[in-house]
Amino acid sequence: MIIADRKSLEEIQDMIKEYKKILLVGCKGCVTVCNVGGAKEVGVLAATLKIARKKDGNPIEIDEKTLERQCDPEYVEQIRDIFDQYDAVVSMACGVGPQFLSEAYPSQKFFPAVNTKFFGGAVQHGIWEERCAGCGTCVIHYYDGLCPIARCSKSLQHGPCGGSAGGKCEIAKDVECIWDTIVKKKMEQGRLEDLRTLRAPKDWQTARDGGPRKSIREELVQ
Amino acid sequence: MHLKNKFDVGKFTILAEMQPPKGVNVSTMVNSAVRVKNMVDAFLVPEMGNAVMRMSSLGGAMILQSHGMETIMQVNCRDRNRIALQADLLAAYGCGILNIMGVSGEDPGLGDHHQTKAVNDIDLMTLFKAVSALQTGKDLAGNELSGSPSFLVGANVNARATGDALEKELSRMAEKTEAGVDFFIAPPVFDIGAIAPFLEKVDLKKTRIIPTVMLLKSVGMARYLDRHLNVTISQDLIKRLMRAPDKAVESLSIATKIISAVKEAGFSGVMISAMGWEDKLQKLLDMV
Ligand code: SF4
Ligand code: SF4
Numbered sequence: 001m002i003i004a005d006r007k008s009l010e011e012i013q014d015m016i017k018e019y020k021k022i023l024l025v026g027c028k029g030c031v032t033v034c035n036v037g038g039a040k041e042v043g044v045l046a047a048t049l050k051i052a053r054k055k056d057g058n059p060i061e062i063d064e065k066t067l068e069r070q071c072d073p074e075y076v077e078q079i080r081d082i083f084d085q086y087d088a089v090v091s092m093a094c095g096v097g098p099q100f101l102s103e104a105y106p107s108q109k110f111f112p113a114v115n116t117k118f119f120g121g122a123v124q125h126g127i128w129e130e131r132c133a134g135c136g137t138c139v140i141h142y143y144d145g146l147c148p149i150a151r152c153s154k155s156l157q158h159g160p161c162g163g164s165a166g167g168k169c170e171i172a173k174d175v176e177c178i179w180d181t182i183v184k185k186k187m188e189q190g191r192l193e194d195l196r197t198l199r200a201p202k203d204w205q206t207a208r209d210g211g212p213r214k215s216i217r218e219e220l221v222q
Numbered sequence: 223m224h225l226k227n228k229f230d231v232g233k234f235t236i237l238a239e240m241q242p243p244k245g246v247n248v249s250t251m252v253n254s255a256v257r258v259k260n261m262v263d264a265f266l267v268p269e270m271g272n273a274v275m276r277m278s279s280l281g282g283a284m285i286l287q288s289h290g291m292e293t294i295m296q297v298n299c300r301d302r303n304r305i306a307l308q309a310d311l312l313a314a315y316g317c318g319i320l321n322i323m324g325v326s327g328e329d330p331g332l333g334d335h336h337q338t339k340a341v342n343d344i345d346l347m348t349l350f351k352a353v354s355a356l357q358t359g360k361d362l363a364g365n366e367l368s369g370s371p372s373f374l375v376g377a378n379v380n381a382r383a384t385g386d387a388l389e390k391e392l393s394r395m396a397e398k399t400e401a402g403v404d405f406f407i408a409p410p411v412f413d414i415g416a417i418a419p420f421l422e423k424v425d426l427k428k429t430r431i432i433p434t435v436m437l438l439k440s441v442g443m444a445r446y447l448d449r450h451l452n453v454t455i456s457q458d459l460i461k462r463l464m465r466a467p468d469k470a471v472e473s474l475s476i477a478t479k480i481i482s483a484v485k486e487a488g489f490s491g492v493m494i495s496a497m498g499w500e501d502k503l504q505k506l507l508d509m510v
Contacts, residue, residue: 058284215386 001030002094003128004037012045012090013052015111015185017085019060025079025101026066027093037092039066043145044136045092052185055187066107069114070097076104083108119150136206138215142199143182144189149202151178155198159183225264225292225321226374229405229430233264235491237294237407237432237504242267242282244275254500255286261507262291265334265406266493267295273333280310284317294376300327303343304362308352315371323407325374350375350401357402374404381420381433382452387421390464392450395429398425405430407493409453412476413436414483416454417497420485430490437482437499438473439508474502478509486489 001109011213024046030054032038046062055059058194063086068075070093079101087102088109090218091098102110118130133150140147153171159179163170186192204210228235240255242248255265263285269279283293295314297307314322326346330338342364344352352362359370377398381390395406411417411433424431434454438444446461447453459476466472477494484492496503 076337143424201337204339205331205337209339 001033001115003118003120003130004031004035004091004094004116006036006041006045006114007112009048009052012111013037013049013115016049016060016088016090021061021063021085021087023063023065023079023082023089025070025085025089025091025093025097027068027070027097028066029069029071029090029093031093031114032066034122037063037094042066042092045091057204067093070100071095072209073100073104076100079105134207135202135204136210137203139199139202142197144185146178146182146185148178148182151176157202158195195200224374225294226404228263229374229490233263233454233491234489236261236507237266237491237493238500239268239434239493239495240265240282240286240293240500241271242277242279242281242285244277246277248277248282248285250500251282252285254496254503255288255291257501257504258507259289259291261504264292264294266294266323267296268334269298269325269327270301270437271328272363272510273300273328273335275333275335276440280314280319282375283319284361287318290322291394293319294321294323296325297322297349298325298327299342299346299349300330300340302487303341304348304352307344307349308356308361309372311353311371312367315373318370320375321374322353323378324353324403325378339467345376346473347397347401350398350403354402358425375402376407377410378401378404379406380432381411381417381431382454384419388423391420391480392423395424399429405432405490408433410434410436410495411484412436412455412459412480414480414487426490432491432493433484433489434493434495435477435484436495437477437497437502439497439499440469443497469498470502473499474506474509477506481510 002037020146024042026037026039026042027072028038028077035041037203042064045065050060057196065079067078069077070091078093083105088111090113091101092110092113094114095112097110119134120128120130124192130150132147135149148157148159152159153169154161156179160177160183164177167173167177167180185196225235238258240251243251247334267279267286269281270276271320279296283295286293297311298353311322324346330336353373353375354361354372356367357373359367406429408431441460443462444455444463444486448455461468462471475486481492494503
C-alpha cells in the first residue's frame with residue numbers, strides 16, 4: 001500500500017492561515033491502514049487545528065468527512081453537494097486524493113495534509129518500510145523475492161557495492177543492505193551462482209523516468 | 223581577443239556548431255574546425271543533442287581548445303546531477319573554457335538510449351544559479367571554492383514565438399538574464415521577417431541575440447523543417463533549391479544571404495549549424 005506521513009502542524013496551519021472555514025477530507029484506503037489519514041486522524045487533526053486557532057484568537061470552523069477512496073471519481077462525488085461551502089479543502093489522502101479532488105472541483109482550493117512517501121507495509125506495529133518503487137518491470141524473482149531496485153540505495157542490479165558493511169548500507173547504520181540479505185539468502189540455499197548472471201541495463205522507461213504513466217485495460221474500457 | 227571582449231566592443235561574431243564524434247575519431251571535427259579557425263570566433267560544442275550519445279561537450283571543447291580555438295561548452299540538466307555539473311564546470315574553466323551554454327536537454331526517449339533515466343536533478347534556472355554561485359567562489363551547497371571561474375553564459379531563446387508564447391518567452395528570457403545569462407542563441411532563421419514579432423519586443427543593442435543559420439542540405443530537409451519543425455521556409459526558397467543544378471553551392475549562397483541579413487538587422491552574431499557539412503564551412507565563410 002501507499003505509505004504517507006502527516007505534515008507538521010505548523011506547515012498545515014501555514015497553508016490554511018487565511019481561511020475561516022475548511023473541510024478536512026480523509027480517505028478509507030491506504031492512509032487509513034497506515035494510520036495517517038483515516039476518520040480517526042481527520043478527527044484528531046481537526047480538533048488540534050481548532051484548538052490552535054482558538055488560542056491564537058482566530059477561530060476556524062472545520063467540518064470532517066472521510067471518503068471511501070479519494071482515488072476513485074465515484075467516491076470523489078461524495079462531496080459534490082458541499083464542496084463549495086468552504087474557503088478551502090484539506091485532504092489527508094495520498095497525493096492522488098487532492099489531485100482527483102482538484103480535477104473534480106476546479107473552482108475549489110485543495111491542500112495536502114500528508115507527505116506521500118512510498119509503497120510498502122508495516123514490519124511491526126507503527127513501523128512501515130519501503131518494498132517497491134513501482135519501476136514497472138518487476139524483477140524480484142532474480143533476487144529471491146527481494147527488491148534491490150527499491151531497497152538498495154543505489155538500485156543496483158549487481159550488488160553489493162563497496163559500502164556494504166556488517167549487513168548495513170553505507171548511507172546509514174540503521175539501513176539494511178538488501179544486497180547483503182540477497183547474497184546470504186542465495187548462499188543459504190546454495191544458489192549463489194544465480195547472482196553471476198549479468199543482467200541487461202535496466203529499462204527505466206517503464207518507471208517514472210519514462211514520464212507520467214498510464215495503465216489501460218482494454219476489456220474494461222467502455 | 224576572447225568572445226566576451228568581442229561582444230563588448232560590438233563585433234559581429236561568427237559562431238559555428240561543431241559536433242564531437244560518436245566515437246574517438248576526432249580528426250574530422252578537428253580538421254573541419256582548424257580550416258575555419260581564423261574566421262570563427264568560437265565553436266559551440268553541443269552536449270549530446272537529441273539525447274544521442276556521443277563524445278561529451280567538455281571532451282570535444284577541450285580538444286578544440288588544445289588546437290588554439292575558443293569554444294562554448296554546452297551543459298545540460300539531463301545527464302548529470304548537481305555534483306557532476308559543478309565538477310565539470312570547474313574542470314572546463316580549469317582547462318581554459320571560458321564560455322558555456324546551459325540547456326535542459328531533450329528527453330532520452332528522443333535519442334538512441336531510450337531505456338536510460340534522465341537525471342534532471344536540478345533544472346535549467348538552478349543550473350544558472352549554480353554557475354553564479356561558482357563565480358562568487360561558492361558551490362551550490364555554500365562551500366568555499368579555492369579559486370572561482372568566470373564564464374560568459376549563453377542560453378536558448380525561441381525567437382519564433384508569437385502571441386502568448388512570445389510573452390512567456392520574453393519573461394523567461396528576462397528570468398535567464400537575471401540568472402546571469404549573457405547571450406542567447408535563437409533557432410534557425412531563413413527569413414528575418416518570420417521573427418518580426420520577437421524583434422519588435424527586443425532591443426538588440428541591449429540583448430545579445432545570435433540567430434542560428436542552418437545549411438539546407440536538400441529540398442527534403444527544407445520541406446521537413448518547414449512542415450514539422452515550425453521553421454518557416456518560403457516556397458520561393460524551396461523552389462530556388464529545387465532548380466539549382468548544384469544544391470550545395472545554392473545552399474551556401476542561401477546561407478550567405480541570411481547571414482548578411484542577420485548582420486544588417488543588428489544581431490550580435492550568427493551561429494552556423496552545418497548539419498554534417500562542416501567541411502563546407504570554409505567555403506561558406508569565404509563567401510560571407
Ligand atoms: S522490481 Fe520494480 S516492480 Fe518489482 S518490487 Fe522492485 S520496484 Fe517494485
Ligand atoms: S550498501 Fe548495500 S544497500 Fe547500500 S548501496 Fe551498497 S549494495 Fe545497496
